[in-house]
Structures are given as C-alpha cells and as structure tokens.
Amino acid sequence: MSRLTSGGQIDRTQPLRFSFDGKSLAGFKGDTLASALLANDIRLVGRSFKYHRPRGILSAGSEEPNALMQLGQGDQTTPNVRATTQELYDGLIAASQNRFPSLAFDLLSVNDLMAPFFGAGFYYKTFMWPKSFWEKVYEPFIRRAAGLGRLSGKADRALYDKAFAHCDLLVIGGGPAGLMAALTAARGGLDVILADEDFAFGGRLNSETVEIAGQPGAGWAAQVVTELAGMANVRLMPRTTVTGAYDGGTYAALQRVSHHLADPADHLPLETFWRIAARRTILAGGAIERPIAFANNDRPGVMMASAVRSYANRFAVLPGQKISLFTNNDDGHRTALDLLRLGADIAAVVDTRGDVAAMGDYPLITGGQVTGTSGRLGLKSITVSSASGRLKVATDCLAVSGGWNPSVHLTCHMNGRPVWREDIAAFVPADNAIPGMRVAGAANGDFSTHAALSAGAAAAAEALGDLGKPAPATVFPAAEDAPIQLEPFWHFTGSKGRAWLDLQNDVTTKDVALAHRENFRSVEHMKRYTTLGMATDQGKTSNVGGLAVMADLTQRSIPETGTTTFRPPYSPVALGALGAHGAGKDFAPSRFLPSDALARELGAHFIEMGVWYRPSLFPQSGETHWRQTCDREMRMVRSAVGITDITPFGKIDVQGADAAVLLDLVYANTMSSLKQGRVRYGVMLREDGMALDDGTCARLGEDHFVLTTTAGAASDVFAHLEFCTQVLRPELDVQFFSVTDQWAQFSIAGPRSRELVSGLCDEDISNERIPYMACAEVTIGGIGCRLFRISFSGEQSYEIAIPARYGEALARELGQRAAALGGGWYGLEALNALRIEKGYLTHAEMTGQYTADALGIGGMVSAKKDCIGKVLSQRSALVGPGKMELIGLKPVSPLKQFSGGAFLFSQGARQVLGNEEGHVTSHCYSPSLDHVIAMAFLRDGRSRLGEHIIMKDNARGIEAVCEVCPMVHVDPDGERLRG
C-alpha cells in the first residue's frame, strides 16, 4: 500500500469498497477513483486510443487524458469517466477501457508495432484505395477500433435536470483567487455564485502546503467556505464545471448531483445542466501544468509533478516508492520538498536549468534532461543526459513539471485569442475576451498565492464598482509570493523513441514533424492533420507543447506560430444533461382537448397534431382495420350526424374601430363588407405572395370579429397580426386577444345536425334564422355559447363554442344525442377524408410554397384593395403558363391507394427528375364514390381536366394511370351545405 498513515483530506473513519476490473479494493471517503487506485498500487489503468499503449494516471484533475474508465455495469454503464475527478463511493464498479482481453495483455497493442504505418494522416493515405473497400472493409474496421469506452446500447434511465440561475457575480473556480473574489464580493453585497468542478473548494490550496494568514491554505479555504455558506447572497456550487461562456453574460455549467452517491434516492438527478445569467464574472480557473515531451514519456508512472504533490498532500498517497522529478522551474523543487517531508524516497531531481541549487536534501542533476524511460507496464527507470554524461536512474514514478498554462479555455469561447507572455512562457487570456468577465489568479498568469489572493480581491472590487457598490474593507491575508523561475523547455529531440504530446489521441512529436514535412504548418492544419488536441480533453495538456514543436521546426517563436483556442464545453457534457426535461413525451408540451377524457373512455386512437393530442379514430367493436372505422365514421357524417372536437383551431377576438381595416389588410379577400351575424371564409397571404393560412372570420358586432385559424398556424397568424398592428400600422385602433383556450369548440356535421343542435339550444336555430355562413350567440343549458353555421365536411354543419369549463359536459351531451340520431364521434382520419372529398385545403396543400391561385382560390384575392402579399402574388413567374394548379385525381383503372408525394408525369414522358409535372398532396378512399381519390398540384392543371397522367412513386413501387378531375369530388354544387 502506498497510503500514508496520516495526513491528507481523506476520512479514514469512512472506509469504502470498490472494484476495478473485477478486483475488490479499498479506499476512503474523500478519495477520487484515481487516488484510491494509486493507494492500491495500481498504476496501469488503461490502453491508449490508437496504439493501445499501456497508460497510467497523469494528472489529478479534469485535464486527465489517460485514466478514462467505464463506470457501472449492465445497461446503465457510463464510459470515459475521468478517474481523477470521480469521487469514490462505496460499491463503485470501474473497468478499464480499450483493451482485449485484459489490461495487461491487449491484442490490439499490435498496433503499436505497426506504428510506422499509423502515423499522422494515415486515415487519408491508407483508406483511400480501392474505393470499393471503403464500405465493406475499412469502415467496419475503423468502427471496431474507434472510440474508447462503450455505450450500453440501452436507454439511459438516469434522470437529468436543468435549471436557470441569475447572479450579480459568477466566480468560476474556488481556489485562492476565486475564494478571495467571492468573499470580497459577497461581503460587498453582491449576489454571488461560486462554482468549482471539484467536490471540495480550495483548488490548489488542498494539494499544497502553502500558508495563508499563518495557517495551512486548506484550513483558510475551509474557513472562507464556512463564511460564504452562511451568507444568504451566496450560492455555493461544488461539483460544478462551468462548461461554456456565451453572449450577454450567460454561462453553461454542469453540476454533478449524484455521481458520488452509492445509492441515490428516487427522483434525484444524476446531473443538472445550468444556464447562469451573470452581470459580471470572475474566471479564477487556475492553471494546468504542462508535460515535457521525451522518448517514451507515456509510461504508467510518468505523472505531472503537481499531480504527485496533490496525491501526496491531499490524498495521502505516494504514487511511487522511489520518485524522481524532471523540471524546468522552481515549482518542481517544491514538489520534491513536500515529498521528502512526507517521507518519500527521492531518486533524483533533474532540472533542465544549469544554475540552480537544491532546496533540500535530494540528489539534483542540473542542466539535465530525461531522454528515455523503461518498463513495459509501468515505469522502472529513466535515462538522464547531462554535461556529466548519460545516467540510468531506477525510479517507479517520474514527476514532470514543464511550467504552467493558465486555464484560458472559457476566454476563447467568444473568439478571444490568448496572448503570449514571455516571462512565464505561456498564453494568458486576451483583455476583455468575454464581455463582463475578469480573469484572476493563475488563470491570468499570477501564480503565487499572494498574487492570486490580491488579484481575486481586486477583480471583485472592480465588479462591485461596476455594479455601483463600494468594496468592503477586507483584512488581506498574508501568503507566499515566490517569483516565477522558469526556463522554457518543451521537448527533447535527440532520442529515437517516440515522444508523446497528446496522450489521449496518441500524437507524438514525430507526427507534428510529419505534418511540417507535408506542409500542414498552420496550427489549424497541423491540428487537423495530426488530431493533436482533438480528443475529449481538447488538448489541455498538449496544445501548447505541439505549438512549441511546430515553432522549432519552422524556426519561429511560439506567438508567431499561432495560438491555442478552445470551444465549449470545457469538459465533456452528456447529451442526457443537454436534453434534460426533453426526453420522450417531454420533448414538447402536450395540449389536451376539452373532450380528451371522454375520447379516452370511448377507446379513441390518438395522434399528435403539432402539440395537440387529437383522436384519429373512434373504433367500435368488431372493427379490426383503421379503414373500417374511418369509412363508417364518414358514412355516419354523410348520412346522419358526426361530432368532432375542433378546439385546437386558433381563435382570435378582434375589436376596435379599425378592426375591419386590419382584416382587409391581412386577408386577401374583403372582410369589411361582411355583415354582422355572418361568417366568411378567408385566406391570408405572406408578403411574398404565398398563402399563409386559411380560416373563417365571423362578424359579431360592428367593431367585433372572431377569426379562426388552422391549428398548426395559430401562433404564426397571431404573430403576423401583431406584426401588422405594432410594426406596420401602430396608428390603427384595433385590439385582439387569443380566445383559443377560452372556448371549447365542436363541429356537428351531417344531415341530422340541425335536429341535434336545435334540441340543445335554448333559441330557434332554423335555417331561416341561422342560414349557411351565419353566426349567432345562443345559450345551451343557460350557458352563453357561440353558434357558427360553417362546414369542413361539405355537410350541413354547425360549430358550437362553449366556455371551456363546460367543454367536457357538452361533449358528453352531444355524443349521447348524436347516438340517438344514428350518429356519433368521428376522428381526424374521417375528418381529413371528408374534406378531401370536398376539395378543402389543409396544411398538405398550404405549405407556404403556393399562391392562392395555385390553390384554386385566386379569385378570393380582391382586386379592389391592397392586402399583404398581393403585389408579389402576381409576379410573372407565378401567373404565367406552366404554373402549378391544384386539381383532383381519380384512378382510371382500379387502384388500391394513391401515394402522398408521388410525382405526376405526362403519358409517354421519361420518368426522370426534371420531367415531373406535379405531385399528389392529399388522398383517401371515398366511401361515397367507392374508389380512391386525391388532390394534386399539376402544371396548368385546371386546363387539363380529363387528361390521363401517370402517378409514379418509386419509393413504394406504385405506378398508376389517373384522370385529372375537379377538386370537389362530392356534392360539387354544395346543396348539402345549405340544406
């Protein structure tokens, strides 16, 4: 065991069991999976993506490229979990990835021997020829080899949540700078959100031995967190990664709610995806230590120095028995001191710099370089070259420190390009890269604890100033202020072995050299050619290293070579979290009819029309096919009476002295001439001349109308009216309000409809008083209702609108009374077929691509007045010969069914795209005619009545000869309507 007997921030009173690749292991509360594995002396944790190289834990944070695990088992397993951020819990089950049959013996590691063939760009070169191999050989091969973890292929049963939050100040990162910023801002009275990806606030204070105000840094952090937790204006968000910065001060953040729980309670989400709106932001995300590239620097046991320090100090784990260090800066020496203090055996400290002295009692090699390593499944030794020659040092853990890269990632999300700072040899965020965001601490290149604390306080004071509040008087805690001592050293080029840059995508310095040779020298080209930085870690530990290699090759400086950029998300976000609240039926709101409960009692089948659930069929016993039900319902309407719930039609109440002026503007036909108590069919155009929607307009009073729209276009039409009254004609005295949900509305259609309706209404509704296209206010059972004599089926028909609370009761009453007259409920299938028999339009024809003329209602466009869309509806291309016209179709010889969308060809024409002359829009079987019928667009269709044409549907293999006929198939003179 590598676990120290004391120290660290683990809770030794809470031992936990977990398993890795089937092996049962022990850890403590406060461990990450990575620290617990190291404590159990497990160093080999995965195989690399391309070459299946043995890999170990590199880091102690979210930048980890290697230690990706499959968590859980069965159908609820999660791939690619970073062991370095996963909190340990009792019963955790982890498995290594990308190996077969086992981690220690992996067959695909043969790829490593084939490495000369698999260099950068091998996809483009290898899988090119022969072309026929792509689908059958290459793609299946690549698919099998690709990826790291595996999805279960089963539905994800986990709950995901999302939420909105608002604050004055969002502080990203809870290290010294972030804590100081949050404290200063909160004491100054701002609403503060403090988010940190770790489960413990404190950042590097938890991993280091620095002191603040005379006490250990971690203790100071805990004290600050306690104060913040007690303030009503502070929201602490641990386990929360701010993943993206967006316009206007909005940020995305992923909170891991129950990933750390052994047995999450019911209803507990796994993760919550937050949208945070912040007036100001302070990014205090710290810095990420960078590796140095040298031959075989990817062996398990080669780690970042800061990670070794973190495992030792925070988790009380020594990651090796004999630890060596390779550094180009003073920070590496501080790691050695920490390790010595904890009783570790230091094999050597190798410093690339010549003129440095040891800070403690450890062997130091100055001006040295690690040039190679040995150990197949774990580090055994390193080779060091220096002025005094080559030296082999036995060591099982090499801690590497190549300096620090500030975490600039979020500052790149709105096109900000980091700028190079020579003194720290690193990129820092550009000024004002994100409006409203300040960057403080190590994220801005201020690496000392003192600098971080003061930058955090200063940034908070500025944010307070921005928001008009004075900064509070804060006693500033004393802390170390060591200067940066660093000499850039990126990679060792002298040896033969491969030196790794991007460990997750298996990219080496040689791949970058190849990209250079093949002239992919721009950073963007190099990145895509080599895939450097394109893995799930977005190259957090490799981008700058790759840039440095390219800079050397092109003999330019790093800033001349290019810069780094990062896109959201900072670390991967599960699709489940992005889609929270939207899975399955929750994808869109569901709207239910007033008669919904009754329809369900009657065993109706439902379909979704937009967001409405509407009955499609009301099957009766013995009916085994939908057509039996539909045909019966149609016959019922044509012979007796049928009821259907048409509440989803948009209903808009329009009032005002200029109401008619507005309606004349938006309808192609004239509404100002409509008499009170009458209804008129109307069509609205878009300004480009295409039909927007059709519906009815009833005049209830001199200055009072009520419009109906189709269900699907209700919101578009409402917004269109708002556009006309607010944007075009704000001087009009017109007021309108949606009454769609106020009124339940039912259609009662069929020759016995009047019999039914007159029995219900308290008033006389004779044909004389309520003729076709009349409307009136009536009462039913004492309830004020509106009665419209309009039809969508071609039958004598009424629509009753009743206040919605009485909708279900009226529906039950209508159903019973219809049944007594030999009628009943009918669904959308019958409704649709009835209207096709009559040639009435729906969204199948009114697609927004056709003019009123094409739809056969061009005569409605009034010549006497202006209307929206009038001018452009008469463009020459839309009125000349060859224009589309809606017509009817009937089969010439027996046909089972027409085909929606099928093309129409002239007889004898070659049936190829470009020769088509139209297409079928709606079709049904007509029980009245006992054959199938259709509506279709056809070039010059109205002048081709009687012509035989070919309907061709290649997808369904249907071809039929049809006759072009008028759209209205049943009762062309409309006698039934008026009767």
Add this chain to the structure above:
Amino acid sequence: MRIDCPNCGSRDRREFQYLGAAVLMDRPAPDAGEQAFVEYVYFRENPAGAHRELWLHEMGCRSWIVAERNMGTHEFASTRLAADVKRGAK
C-alpha cells in the same frame, strides 16, 4: 444571449423570436410596383457590424422590438418597441 425587452428588461434569448432586418418596417405603398416589393421582401444588407433588426418577445409581453445588434459580437446597442419607433418615424 440576453435581450433587453423595453418592457420586461433583460430576458433570456429563448423567449424571443427573430424575424429579420428592420427594413421590414417600411412596407412600400400598394402602388409602388413589383420591384419595390421584391426589394422589401428579399434584398438585405449583411453588415459585419451594426444591424437594425426585428425581434418578437414571443414568450413574454409579445412586443415587436427593434434592436440594434452588432453582427460580429452579438452586442446589443439598443432595443426599442417597434410601435414607438414606427410612430416616431411619422
């Protein structure tokens, strides 16, 4: 993205619906001819800078809003009720 509704204040962008350039406020006279309407409906500038455009506060107060937005940075310089702008233009 946040948008300042002149009525409701700063709101989430997902409450709003974008229509297009504010030239749509100036509908040609009915007798202006086909070309005037073609330009009104189809012809647009695509500036890499300030752009006047129409948004509907669809899920809020349902005001049409004239916004001035920088197309490069998405920064809003101003937002006004379209009705007020239109009335002011007269």
Add this chain to the structure above:
Amino acid sequence: MVDLVAKSPHSGLLPLSAGQLTLTEAAPAFVSSIQARQGKSSALAKALQASHGLTLPEVGKVTAATDHRLLWFGTDQYLLIGAAPAAPSLSEFAALTDQGDAWAVMHLVGAGAAEVLARHCPLDLRTERFGIGQTARAPLADMPAIITPIAQGFEIMVLQSLSRTAVHHLHQAMLSLAAQASLI
C-alpha cells in the same frame, strides 16, 4: 334544458405535494382581458378607478384591491382577475374578452418554490428583483405562462389545455428538489 357541469382544468390533477412544497389549484372566479383602445389609456385608467377601485399597473406590476386585481399583461393590455369587468363603463375605452376559462391557475408554495420554478423558467426569480406586486409573462417548460409572486411562492397561470403538462413538469421538479434537499 340540459344541465352542463363545469370542470376545472386541474380537476383530478391537484393538489400535489413533495417535501415542503405544495402545488394547489387557485381558480379565480373571473378573468378578463382589458386592452385600451387607441389613445384611451388615461380614460380607461379613470374608468377602472371608478368601477373597480384599481389604478392601471405599470409595466410588470400588479395593482390589487381586496378580492380582485389587475395584472399588467402587455403594452396597454391588462388582466382583471377576481371580478367581472364593469363592461358598460369600460367598453368605451377598452376591448374586453372573457378569459375565465382560458387559464389554469396554480399556487406553488413552500421553501424552495423558486428553485422548482427555475427548473423550467428562465426568469430572474430572486425576491429582491421579482417580489410581491410584480408579474411577468415568461416561458414555463416552453409553454407561455404568467408568473406572479405570492406569499411563500408563486401563482402560475398557463393555458388550460396545457394544465396537465405544466403540472407534470412542476411535480417532477418538486420531487427532484425534495430529493436534492436531503443531500448535504
């Protein structure tokens, strides 16, 4: 004469509770839209004062009397809740529609009510920014809603046809927040 029985939009759906939170139906007796006619805002204000004892609320505000109140709804648009509008005196200055059946009204009350609402509503719900006396139209799980702070929580109005969906989402959020409240 037929006897039609009214059914509320939340019939069979509410009340619900989870943890310290409750969601109850709060159907008002009357809801009407009032839209000022062109240039008649101040005349309407006087008429409302005379007939209902209410001043016209400013943008995003509510004015209230004992048993009825006036919500700002949009430019020159208001909802009168709890009293039938004095139609004859108001109609000269405003267009009225009956909205008494259009809305499903709920009260979400209890510690954490704002957190529940924040699962589905992008409004800034912090008390100091959105407190009693204010009202806002905003999306609730992609549905148009009217949110009005009340003691210990919020009044939520959605279109009646969407009541089932709204209750479903709010209830799931209540259960989720109740479970999260038990986390340390």
